[in-house]
Amino acid sequence: MMGIVGFFSRSIPRRILASFGTIYLVTYLATALVVFSSARTSILESNAHTLQQLAELKYDRLDSAIETLATDVSAWSQLEVMNDLVSGDLDKRVTSTLENLKSLYRLPGDLYAFDAKGKMIAATRWPAGRVGNTLPSEWGISGSGLALLGKHRSSIENGKEIIAIESPIYGNFDRSFRMGTLVLSIPWTSVEKLLFSADTATILVDLAEPRHVLAEYPAGISGRVDVEPGQSTVGTKIDEFVVGRSTPKAGILIGWQVQSVQETRVVTSSLRRVGSELVLLGAVLAAPILILGRWLSNRVTAPVMELTRVVGEIADTDKLDARVPVSSDDELGTLARSFNRMTENLERTTAEREQFVRDLEALNLTLEAKVLARTEELEAAIEAQKRLIGDISHEIKSPLARLGVALGIVRLKTNDIAPKQFDRMELEIGNVSALASELLTLARLDVAPETVTFSDFDICSLVTRIASDAQYEAAERKSDLILKIPDREVLVRGNDELLRRAIENVVRNAFFYTTAGTPVEISVSGAAAARHAAITIRDEGPGVPEAALGHLFEPFYRVDEARARRTGGSGVGLSICQRVIQLHGGSVVASNHVPHGLIVTITLPQRPGPA
């Protein structure tokens, strides 16, 4: 089931076809059901009506036959010869008359004539050995008119079932003189012969209370059918049987009712043919409808299918030159046109974008080339500048030295007439010389780091020496310095002179920027297993603003210009320090000390110490 649903749900034409089929099936089934139901009702009603007519017909035939016989009996009772009943039919004229009548009228039963006292005078059949019979009690002497004695067993006919018509006989010389009784017996089989036919079941019911069945064919049918007349005398439809009932009428058969019965199954047998014809018709109609539905669904969905195909093609191949054929002016046509327009736009946009990308790539290449060239130019310029600075520094140092010597000579020759000015001049020459020396160092580190020689040494002893130099330089702050050195060697590989100058520069700065009494702590840490050794210089001075921390190691950067001038310093010390540490594969970081002060941490790769 799910497979069928899946099969139909995968394609629009199939779904349309399935919808067509379903609509047709539902409509046809509903119609067929109504037709079938109507046909059934109609057949049942028609049959019920026919059965009622049949019952009426049978009743009328029976009634007519018995009525005729009754009329005959009445007429025969008035024959003049009946006068002989008085004389006991001595001349047997009554007997011969009765025999003639039986023969002439082909009577199925027998005629009996009784005198006024009930003695049998004449008969067409005398009960065997019972000559001199009297009127049987079941017949009796009826009233003054004609009477039908219903179904009963006759004692003078050996208990045979009969009905009898009884007529009183009056003398035609005196209509009030009752001479006797004339009785015609009719065998019940004759009555049944009038009623029954092989094709229809028939029931004869006496409606007089207690209601009972007089005759039935086939035997036992009355037990299966409701013989009650019900509210309507028109054929009553019962589930299993269709029954038609005669209308009760006044007459000699008053109280009798004929019921014609047919099995519903038999009545509706023709419905099976109607049913199969409906199924056949449904199948015959289904073929053209499904073909038409398939053609229509294909026709309706063809543009959509074409669109789907083209979209799939575009998605698979990225070729935007595919177009959908526009076959109509309806919504699908509009969709196809819009799709084509969209594809065209997309194609144009794609082409433009590709051109743009190509242009961009070309531009990029050009730019990269330009940047490369520029970078090379820049590097060359920087190199040249560094070399220039180095050259200048070198070139400046010699004249400065000569200037210092010359100044000493002038000072001696003039007998130190202006010592202050000479001092000032010597100081400035010293500063410029120191700056030139540092710039020269920096230039050498940038331009020719490979010239620096490396060796393993104990950083603790270097730091101890630096601390001792610092205490010597600033004897008044000797007590401010705190040195924390581990009691073992911490080996590093490097140039001890360069490292000494770098660390000394930081220590000197710490003293420069703090006042007397402010502690400056130098500590070395480096566990035996650690890969790095750290030298930390911590003061509790004013520190520097956070924003300045990142610029501290830039050449000529000054946090406080005025203070720097006062405290001296060239402005390239920390730059040289950083360059030296970097040359050794380490790093130098400045951070503020809480609550105040500056911490400079120098990290150097540690050499594994002696075991």
Add this chain to the structure above:
Amino acid sequence: MNKRLILLLLLTFLAPVQAAQAARLIIIANPSVVNPPTLSLKDVAAIYLLRVTIWPDGSRIVPVNREVGSTERTDFTAMVLHQDFESLAAYWNEMHFQGKLPPVVQESEPAMLAFVRSVPGAIGYISENTPAIGVTVLAHVP
């Protein structure tokens, strides 16, 4: 009614004259005919031609004939009715239009006797040789 009484008295008066004649037929009646009067043959003829239909006691007279062709019927017609068959046929044709039919017929002496014996007010005739058992003899013919 007065006329009928006079007729009956007349019949009673005439009866002894007829009884004295040699009789070949006897007129019989049902015993119910009480105080039977002596009837003259004219009275009998009047009864058989349906001119008199009621006995003096008011009961209905039921005349009974023998069948045509019998000796008794022929004799009775000749001796009592004094008519031939043609005139009688013409008479009954005329009576038929008045709604009257000829008397009942019995085809034998015993049947005649049995009928008259059985039917109240019945009157019939038999041969004088036949014993009139169970009936009242009203007259002899001739």
